[in-house]
Amino acid sequence: MERWRFIAFGGDTSSPAVKRMCWRMGLAGFIAGFVFGFTSPDQGEVRGETASIVLALTLLVSSFVITYESYRFYAASDELVKHLMERSLAITGLVIVGLQIIYGLGQMIYAWPSPQVIWMAGGAFIIMSVSWIITAWKST
Amino acid sequence: MEVDMKNKLPELRGERGWSQATLAEQLEVSRQTINSIEKGRYDPSLPLAFKIARVFERPIEAIFVDEEEAE
Numbered sequence: 001m002e003r004w005r006f007i008a009f010g011g012d013t014s015s016p017a018v019k020r021m022c023w024r025m026g027l028a029g030f031i032a033g034f035v036f037g038f039t040s041p042d043q044g045e046v047r048g049e050t051a052s053i054v055l056a057l058t059l060l061v062s063s064f065v066i067t068y069e070s071y072r073f074y075a076a077s078d079e080l081v082k083h084l085m086e087r088s089l090a091i092t093g094l095v096i097v098g099l100q101i102i103y104g105l106g107q108m109i110y111a112w113p114s115p116q117v118i119w120m121a122g123g124a125f126i127i128m129s130v131s132w133i134i135t136a137w138k139s140t
Numbered sequence: 141m142e143v144d145m146k147n148k149l150p151e152l153r154g155e156r157g158w159s160q161a162t163l164a165e166q167l168e169v170s171r172q173t174i175n176s177i178e179k180g181r182y183d184p185s186l187p188l189a190f191k192i193a194r195v196f197e198r199p200i201e202a203i204f205v206d207e208e209e210a211e
Contacts, residue, residue, distance in 0.1 A: 002172070003172075006170075006172050011170060011172075015170070078168070078169040078170050078173050079169065079173065079184070079185050079188060080169065080170065080172060080173040080176055080182055081170070083182070138181070139176055139181050139182050140172055140175065140176050140181065140182075
């Protein structure tokens, strides 16, 4: 159970850095998703210039919060968590580069359509989560 | 060249009656780190190995053993 909790929260859940990161990133992600749903250029309920400004500002602030909290979390983590984060990021990077090469070839040869940015971001998040689960499971 | 390493952390900890959490607190790492080191799933950094040696008042080589050399 404790091993799963470690994997799910990326570290020692009693640590203030982990608790802080979890709620702040969750809130930033929720707000960004909510605003994106209302202002999305294709399907959003709010349209026009205001929608673009609100969307841009929300994404800017939430990206800053997520990056800053990740940095704080990394800095406050012990060496095992740092080691696992670095390893899973390296695996994520390699997998993404591999997929990009395959997809690039597919676009050149078979004229595959360009995916939307939101799908690429979602895909990267899933790859990162899977690589974290595998590396953390193997090392704990 | 890979070195297989064994460690005597569980024995040394047991001798002192410390839990993993107690040792983790002294070393300022998470309990999971101690657990992973004891199970041999994670090799500690040199600074952490020195800290462990200091806590147990033993030289590093008395705690971490090269399996090949031990044979």
